[in-house]
Amino acid sequence: MTSAAPKVYVAVVGVGLVGAEFINQMLSIPPLNSPFHLVSLTSTTRTISSHTSPITSATSWKSDLAASADRPDLPKLTAQLSALVSPSQKVALIDNTSSEDVAAMYPTWLNAGISVITPNKKAFSGDIALYEQIIAASKTGGRFLNEATVGAGLPVISTLKDLVATGDRIIKIEGVFSGTMSYIFNEFSTGKSDGPAFSSVVRIAREKGYTEPHPADDLNGFDVARKLTILSRIVSSSALPKLQSFASVQTTSLIPAALENIPTGDEFIARLPEFDDHFAKMRAAASAEGKVLRFVGVVDVLNGQVTAGLEKYPTTHPFATSLGGSDNIIMFHTERYGARPLIVQGAGAGAAVTAMGVLGDLLKLT
Amino acid sequence: MTSAAPKVYVAVVGVGLVGAEFINQMLSIPPLNSPFHLVSLTSTTRTISSHTSPITSATSWKSDLAASADRPDLPKLTAQLSALVSPSQKVALIDNTSSEDVAAMYPTWLNAGISVITPNKKAFSGDIALYEQIIAASKTGGRFLNEATVGAGLPVISTLKDLVATGDRIIKIEGVFSGTMSYIFNEFSTGKSDGPAFSSVVRIAREKGYTEPHPADDLNGFDVARKLTILSRIVSSSALPKLQSFASVQTTSLIPAALENIPTGDEFIARLPEFDDHFAKMRAAASAEGKVLRFVGVVDVLNGQVTAGLEKYPTTHPFATSLGGSDNIIMFHTERYGARPLIVQGAGAGAAVTAMGVLGDLLKLT
Numbered sequence: 001m002t003s004a005a006p007k008v009y010v011a012v013v014g015v016g017l018v019g020a021e022f023i024n025q026m027l028s029i030p031p032l033n034s035p036f037h038l039v040s041l042t043s044t045t046r047t048i049s050s051h052t053s054p055i056t057s058a059t060s061w062k063s064d065l066a067a068s069a070d071r072p073d074l075p076k077l078t079a080q081l082s083a084l085v086s087p088s089q090k091v092a093l094i095d096n097t098s099s100e101d102v103a104a105m106y107p108t109w110l111n112a113g114i115s116v117i118t119p120n121k122k123a124f125s126g127d128i129a130l131y132e133q134i135i136a137a138s139k140t141g142g143r144f145l146n147e148a149t150v151g152a153g154l155p156v157i158s159t160l161k162d163l164v165a166t167g168d169r170i171i172k173i174e175g176v177f178s179g180t181m182s183y184i185f186n187e188f189s190t191g192k193s194d195g196p197a198f199s200s201v202v203r204i205a206r207e208k209g210y211t212e213p214h215p216a217d218d219l220n221g222f223d224v225a226r227k228l229t230i231l232s233r234i235v236s237s238s239a240l241p242k243l244q245s246f247a248s249v250q251t252t253s254l255i256p257a258a259l260e261n262i263p264t265g266d267e268f269i270a271r272l273p274e275f276d277d278h279f280a281k282m283r284a285a286a287s288a289e290g291k292v293l294r295f296v297g298v299v300d301v302l303n304g305q306v307t308a309g310l311e312k313y314p315t316t317h318p319f320a321t322s323l324g325g326s327d328n329i330i331m332f333h334t335e336r337y338g339a340r341p342l343i344v345q346g347a348g349a350g351a352a353v354t355a356m357g358v359l360g361d362l363l364k365l366t
Numbered sequence: 367m368t369s370a371a372p373k374v375y376v377a378v379v380g381v382g383l384v385g386a387e388f389i390n391q392m393l394s395i396p397p398l399n400s401p402f403h404l405v406s407l408t409s410t411t412r413t414i415s416s417h418t419s420p421i422t423s424a425t426s427w428k429s430d431l432a433a434s435a436d437r438p439d440l441p442k443l444t445a446q447l448s449a450l451v452s453p454s455q456k457v458a459l460i461d462n463t464s465s466e467d468v469a470a471m472y473p474t475w476l477n478a479g480i481s482v483i484t485p486n487k488k489a490f491s492g493d494i495a496l497y498e499q500i501i502a503a504s505k506t507g508g509r510f511l512n513e514a515t516v517g518a519g520l521p522v523i524s525t526l527k528d529l530v531a532t533g534d535r536i537i538k539i540e541g542v543f544s545g546t547m548s549y550i551f552n553e554f555s556t557g558k559s560d561g562p563a564f565s566s567v568v569r570i571a572r573e574k575g576y577t578e579p580h581p582a583d584d585l586n587g588f589d590v591a592r593k594l595t596i597l598s599r600i601v602s603s604s605a606l607p608k609l610q611s612f613a614s615v616q617t618t619s620l621i622p623a624a625l626e627n628i629p630t631g632d633e634f635i636a637r638l639p640e641f642d643d644h645f646a647k648m649r650a651a652a653s654a655e656g657k658v659l660r661f662v663g664v665v666d667v668l669n670g671q672v673t674a675g676l677e678k679y680p681t682t683h684p685f686a687t688s689l690g691g692s693d694n695i696i697m698f699h700t701e702r703y704g705a706r707p708l709i710v711q712g713a714g715a716g717a718a719v720t721a722m723g724v725l726g727d728l729l730k731l732t
Contacts, residue, residue: 025532025533028533029533153528153532153702153708154708155521155524155525155528155710158521158524159521162519162521162722162726162729163722165725165726165729166391166519166722166725166726166729167391167394167395168722316687318684318687318688321682321684321687321688322684322687322688322709324706325705325706327706332712336519336718336719336722337712337713337719338713339691340690340691340693340712340713341712342519342520342710342711342712342713343688343709343710343711343712344521344708344709344710344711345708345709345710345711346698346703346706346707346708346709347703347704347706347708352702353702353703356528356529356532356534356702359531359532359533360528360531360532363528363531363532
């Protein structure tokens, strides 16, 4: 970046954990080097906007936003940002929410020439009609960049896009895509025939903040299915099923049938021990084969299948030997990489690394 | 890419294994989608150039080049390409050589607005004066992109640049950066106290084409030192020594002192068995500690050191469990990633993946 680089006007929607961290990381770039003008912030209840006097203070933006009398108004924001787009000025909308409503705005923004950068998986893993509108709009309008939707700050989507764009043939993408599932099974299944009870591992994971408030929202596998949908659509092979949405992924939920409609996380945790035997038996069966259990996602181009579920891997496999904590690991099996896949591994969740993935995308606009 | 994307004029210098593969990959992009005009090819003995009638045939470029009467003339090429640079037209020079002479031209090209993309390590790991000229020229002129200088097509440099640009603090980069060294030690040291003789592993690696014709050119560690120099300069921390060139890296060569000036690879291989005991003892000592030997490169920002040499790692470490073949593995230890590093792994050499790294960089210009 140099002072000669064109300015990029940035609007942030969503100022929760990831949003706040993103704003702080962006404002940490020394102003003389920074190509970014932060012109708008929007929370669920308030908004501030000023393209003539950008937000520059990492210490006061929160109180400034809290003091604002203006309510969120995405159509008005759209009009303000559209007016800033010009051949010499770029505008980026950073969606740090997980909102479907915000995601539904992407085609409008892209068509107005506003680039959209986001860790929000909804648009890219939801209804195919919205996704196709986004692709169409990005061809003539703004760019959309969503590295942080899979693996947070890990180079997963950029790597896959490079493989595809340079003409490599994707054979299979296989990985542990959920930090929560990674933690649970790294603790639960180490290759030994016994170990801690499944319910206690889930309870501790919840206490550490690794699960959603209701653990069923992790154990249903939907987060993995959404990430697989995003990757499948980038692979865009005729050998793969055209996923109407993440619900089209063959996902094997870990929620016991009897617990499927438990309304609260507390109640779910209280009843989960009833199923400890079930999980212990699966662990023992895997151990008897010299294997561990891992909840993996697979985009199998060769066999035309996209699946999420519990699988067994030998204790010598990287999913067993190399994983720890709540790491993600993603293996790209391709024609050029042959017998030994390209592997990316590391923390795949958390505000700091997610915000970094978003900021990395924003830097691509400069 | 759309048909609306501005055209990029591309000149290729160096049409050996990587160069030929690059040309074929680039020409495989369907012409309607391709933003690239291949306007010049230069080998060590010949050149062809035509910006009005670009080279489009993957089947005839070799014979067309062989049939040319024109000798390589980099100053003339520079003039031709400079004339193509305009606000609406980009020009990229792809250096697929390993030549110091070609590398010395980068500042001239960059100053003329020509972007330089290359797997050639010479300029970025050589004299600091040339490197600083390149950095200065790229600030106002063309871009330089060198992903394929480290780890071939693996996302190593782009990942490091993103970490640095988004404000993460690099603590240590540690890896197996040489495919040759990876193969040799994956075969030689598996954690057991015995195994094949070092000389036989090197001889077989040479027969398979994994080493340079003279294996001392791998065993001296210079390739690793060059890659560490490239990464250190990107980290650009005041805590690190300012490397005058790759020769400033603390490199522990594996060439036995008595074999340091052996002129030919054949003679070197014939005499290497004299030192099998030496290497076997190191392997046994590592094994007694439950460790393997790996030739690693380390950019240790915390301790201000850049080193290349043989180190011992526990048999449970990813350098022991996860490596195979001639894989590279690179671990980024950073503040944001905390206790568990970001890891990139896979084939780090070979024409197909190296050319892919180069083409991936070229696509970033569009």
